Amino acid sequence: MANPSSNAAETLLSLFNIEVILQIIFLLVFSYVFVRILIFFILRLSERFDKYRVQIRMISPIIKITVYVLVLYLIASSILAISTSQLVAFSAVAGAIIGFGLKDLFSDLVGGIVIILEHPYHVGDQIEMGDYYGEVVDIGLRSTVLRTPDDNTVSAPNSLIFTESVASGNYGSAEMMIVTDMFMDPKSDAYLAMRIAEEAAFTSKYILLDEDHRITVLLNEFPSHLRVRVKAYVNDLRYEFKFRSDITRRSWKAFSEHGIKAPEAFFPGHYERDSTGGRSSGRSTGGSSDR
Amino acid sequence: MPGDFVAGYTEETEKVVDAIRKSGIEPVNIAIFSEPFAGKTTFLNHIYAIFRGRGARISISHSDDISYLKQHLKDIRESIIFIDDCHLLYDRKVDGFEELKGLLDFIGESTEKIFITSWNIFSWNYLNKTHHIEKHFPCRIELPEFGVEQIRSVLLAPYISGDILFESGEKNGIEHVLEFKSYTLNLKRMDKNINIPYPNFHYNLLKEKLSFKKKATPDEVAFTKIKENSSGNILLSKIIWEKSLQGSTIRVTDIYSPSYEVKLEYDTLFIGFLILSMGNISKKRLESTIGDEIDITRSLSLLLEHKIIRIKDGICSIRPEAMHHIESLARNRRLL
Incomplete structure (x- = not known):
């Protein structure tokens, strides 16, 4: 009798070849560069309008998440062309990986999505979260980057929003x-x-x-x-x-x-x-x- | 000039005269405010001239000592007191509002007198937020922007009809709604220039072609442009006029437009804004207001260098051309 997990791994591996891997790498690099350029312009724009600085900066994490989700969708649907059985096999492998080794990372990713959807704080907010205090300079998929009053850059994992209360001093306003x-x-x-x-x-x-x-x-x-x-x-x-x-x-x-x-x-x-x-x-x- | 000038404020004059005439039983105090160089002093003088027999006029000095005011007010016997430049009664610092409070208390106590006061609009707005000064002045008049026709009558007043020639200054030849231009891209590494064609759409020409309105004459366009460039400020209009006049000709395309690209750091902008709020202020008084918080000499040098202020005999004043630029920067940095 065949081992189900080795079957799933084989199904998953059958999706990849050199061409597919290159396409995926190209798409990831392209989307990364695209997002960086877009965010660079958003930050430049926000500095020109002091009054609306925080509001303009709030757009950047939304753009980031949207682009990355679209890229993942594109990889799954067009490049890998995953069928339903393959998706089930992939889910089983992914579930095992997340359950055993990457649960913290997964928890941070879910935290990042919750932050984008629920807006407990925005880029530009002055927040206190657990032991951290500072201005939110970036909200990534895995972590939130804060600049502390001592000008240190702190990367706080997004999963903290599930366990710590968040106090935002300005909540989307510049004042x-x-x-x-x-x-x-x-x-x-x-x-x-x-x-x-x-x-x-x-x-x-x-x-x-x-x-x-x-x-x-x-x-x-x-x-x-x-x-x-x-x-x-x-x-x-x-x-x-x-x-x-x-x-x-x-x-x-x-x-x-x-x-x-x-x-x-x-x-x-x-x-x-x-x-x-x-x-x-x-x-x-x-x-x-x-x- | 004053006659033509106040003709632009007919409605405001009627409002003041009406308020004074109606205040037989209960005096109505009046506050007149406007941005610098909009003519509030000329307007106040005009009202003073109407009620000369009944009024006394005081002008607050921009020098350092303003403590004389209280005694001076007590000595006045006339029933209408005109006080010009009331914004010079405060300094934006701790303990800097005593003279202003003194005036407001005196106004509150003097129930039989009418006070007609003039204020810089930026100071007026600030003092309203901090001291609610508007409650002392039931009649409040903000001098409006001058319209195109008012600017025309003031600027052309010294000339006889036909003295000034207006030219459109547009280039000859037919202009198309859509034209192709080329952008030259310089490739430094290859030492080569590439011309990239791009379409240029003349929206205004299309609007003009589609419009059934009569085409504006060069003088109409000229005064509209002067009004736009000055935001209806009469002194600035006059400066634009003088800088645009070539002999006895005004060419529409060459009308002067005050433009400042300079960005100021926060402290320097704050000093620029203080000068804007005061119109004129002595350097000594400015130093006493700022204290040792800002390197005032450096900031004033920067403002002078960028032609935003002028300093004459120790008095700092904002240049009319730079006024709206400082206002816009201050608004963007939320200083007002």
Whole structure:
């Protein structure tokens, strides 16, 4: 009695000859180059339209997946001309391969398709997924490429979307809400601090202000300090850290001029040593929003 | 010139005069705003001339000290106060809005006086988002773009009929709707040029041929083109006119079109946009607004080099030709 798996392998092998292999290689190389060129132009185009940068970049993974799926279909239907029995045989072999050795890869591929169909995030989004944080620069079939705030390029497997929650700061928009916390001595003039923090936000060169994007300033009292929290939108998520730093720096410069001090509990003995009472205006207190 | 110029704003003049006349019981404060060089000061002067006996006029200086305003306002006895260039009352920095708030508070307290104010539209829009200034001015008038006929009457006002000759400047010969041209491809490695023919479709000619409208005369085309190139800004129209005039002839094909290809980095663009929002601002005040965040000397040099601004006696001002380019760049980078 013949072994069914060796029969399937023989059926599969019978499909290939030198000519077919060359055709498949040509098609794969051609589609790869075609996709790279197309994506290159999309990226160039997106840089010309800052306002719609993220939206334009969102097209690239869709193009990539579409072209590759079409190529696979073309290989299967026209070059290999797989019949139903061959397809069943092929599925059996593929199933065995996926089940034993390449289940992670397969899981990543399915993750990639889910990302394209469900859009939990897009190219250009600033996302947090598991241990990863950064701007999505590419969504591939197997992995998502992120650029971290430290300018590292991280390749996160697409299967992470099944196991980790994804937080997208801008979700397809170029703008993003930035939360900046500043802590001060509880004896400080809280209203003055709030006014200064708000002005530091709306005078920033990175602010986005319109009907839908407004500034919120919140005050919280803690036993050892006051916290002024500014929620404002940066006009381009690439300036996320510059914007936060800009608000913090200019706020502290004004705080210093108006005699608002950092909480003493944070810097024990600091004010005894510095009798002038002023603290460094350039000191950054990123607080919970620091990354 | 002013007479012809304000003739373009008849509707707006009526609106202001009507608002002032109706505000016997409850004064209606008026805000007039426009882009730079659109004539808001001339328009304000025109309204001031109508109510000269009842009004006092103040022009905010673009110099560094603007703290005199509050006392000056208190001393005014007239019932209508005209304040020109109110956007110069703020600086885009922390603690930079005190004088503006002072004016708005004074307006709120002075219930028996009418305030007619003029603003740069970019500053007006910004201050609306940050300080909701429109609630202090129930009557708001945005000076519209000039139309072709208004531009024509202003530009031709100094001339007698027939002084200026308009020429189409088109080449002679029949133009076909479809023409074949050739593109020369230079193959550097082979040191060879190849001519590749391609069809050139004259859509406008086809539209013209299909249209039943009378063909526009060269002067109509010229003023339409000036209007398009200036976006209806009267000072820019005048500059285009002067640059296009060859002796006493205007050739349609040679009408000057301000074009800037230059791309500016974010910081330099921000400074350019600040100057645009202020119209004129002293370098000293600009430095105090920016602080040490941006290398201002370098940015101003770049703006000067690209002919976007001019600096005279320490005052930075936007060039009319560059105004719409900076606006478009700022809009693209979401600065406004």
